[in-house]
Amino acid sequence: xxxxxxxxxxxxxxxxxxxxxxxxxxxxxxxxxxxxxxxxxxxxxxxxxxxxxxxxxxxxxxxxxxxxxxxxxxxxxxxxxxxxxxxxxxxxxxxxxxxxxxxxxxxxxxxxxxxxxxxxxxxxxxxxxxxxxxxxxxxxxxxxxxxxxxxxxxxxxxxxxxxxxxxxxxxxxxxxxxxxxxxxxxxxxxxxxxxxxxxxxxxxxxxxxxxxxxxxxxxxxxxxxxx
DNA sequence: CCCCAGGATTGCT
DNA sequence: AGCAATCATGGG
Numbered sequence: 673x674x675x676x677x678x679x680x681x682x683x684x685x686x687x688x689x690x691x692x693x694x695x696x697x698x699x700x701x702x703x704x705x706x707x708x709x710x711x712x713x714x715x716x717x718x719x720x721x722x723x724x725x726x727x728x729x730x731x732x733x734x735x736x737x738x739x740x741x742x743x744x745x746x747x748x749x750x751x752x753x754x755x756x757x758x759x760x761x762x763x764x765x766x767x768x769x770x771x772x773x774x775x776x777x778x779x780x781x782x783x784x785x786x787x788x789x790x791x792x793x794x795x796x797x798x799x800x801x802x803x804x805x806x807x808x809x810x811x812x813x814x815x816x817x818x819x820x821x822x823x824x825x826x827x828x829x830x831x832x833x834x835x836x837x838x839x840x841x842x843x844x845x846x847x848x849x850x851x852x853x854x855x856x857x858x859x860x861x862x863x864x865x866x867x868x869x870x871x872x873x874x875x876x877x878x879x880x881x882x883x884x885x886x887x888x889x890x891x892x893x894x895x896x897x898x899x
Numbered sequence: 900c901c902c903c904a905g906g907a908t909t910g911c912t
Numbered sequence: 913a914g915c916a917a918t919c920a921t922g923g924g
Binding site: 690706712755786791795859 | 903905906907908
Binding site for chain 3: 707708709711712744745746747748749750751752824
């Protein structure tokens with residue numbers, strides 16, 4: 673799997689992804705970017721900054737209509753308004769001790785916020801809180817499928833995290849490269865030029881159905897006993 | 900006019 | 913546990 677990273681890096685270089693000033697900005701962006709282009713998010717962030725709403729306290733207290741107006745360009749603006757304001761409330765309360773919370777504790781708290789699912793939580797954990805959590809998004813799923821890795825969110829994440837060194841910067845860059853690559857190649861159906869099939873040659877040439885059973889089969893949970 | 904984008908929630912089976 | 917409908921704007 674690390675060969676894949678090397679391949680993508682040598683081909684596409686450093687991505688300098690997720691440009692943002694503060695952890696709070698990253699977290700707001702993580703909500704806004706759901707099912708939307710990043711260019712729209714940038715506009716919304718600019719609007720929020722311009723109106724002084726890019727801080728936890730001011731955003732939390734702002735009138736709903738005002739926030740909606742600023743982020744409307746990202747779509748789903750009513751839900752997203754409610755959700756970024758919840759994020760803002762969370763940061764208002766916890767901005768002092770977020771860095772002290774254990775990763776899994778933080779993750780659980782983030783997931784309690786309506787509108788924060790697995791991917792958004794891990795994006796916040798990785799890009800805002802600098803925790804080694806590999807983000808699984810639609811592109812990562814698609815590429816995983818192509819090289820015969822299947823499973824739910826947690827299984828895919830586990831597979832990536834066990835296959836590469838536990839390093840925050842590596843996680844960031846790898847994920848950024850996957851997204852960049854998928855946009856350039858998968859979205860344009862340039863499968864004939866696929867770098868991934870080539871770079872994974874030899875490490876994984878099993879048929880899609882039989883590859884995953886060996887690595888995952890036992891779901892060893894060390895967290896809560898059940899739901 | 901159609902489909903898709905750096906998802907999550909809800910409801911149904 | 914898995915699947916479809918829903919949310920909504922902006923670009924190609």
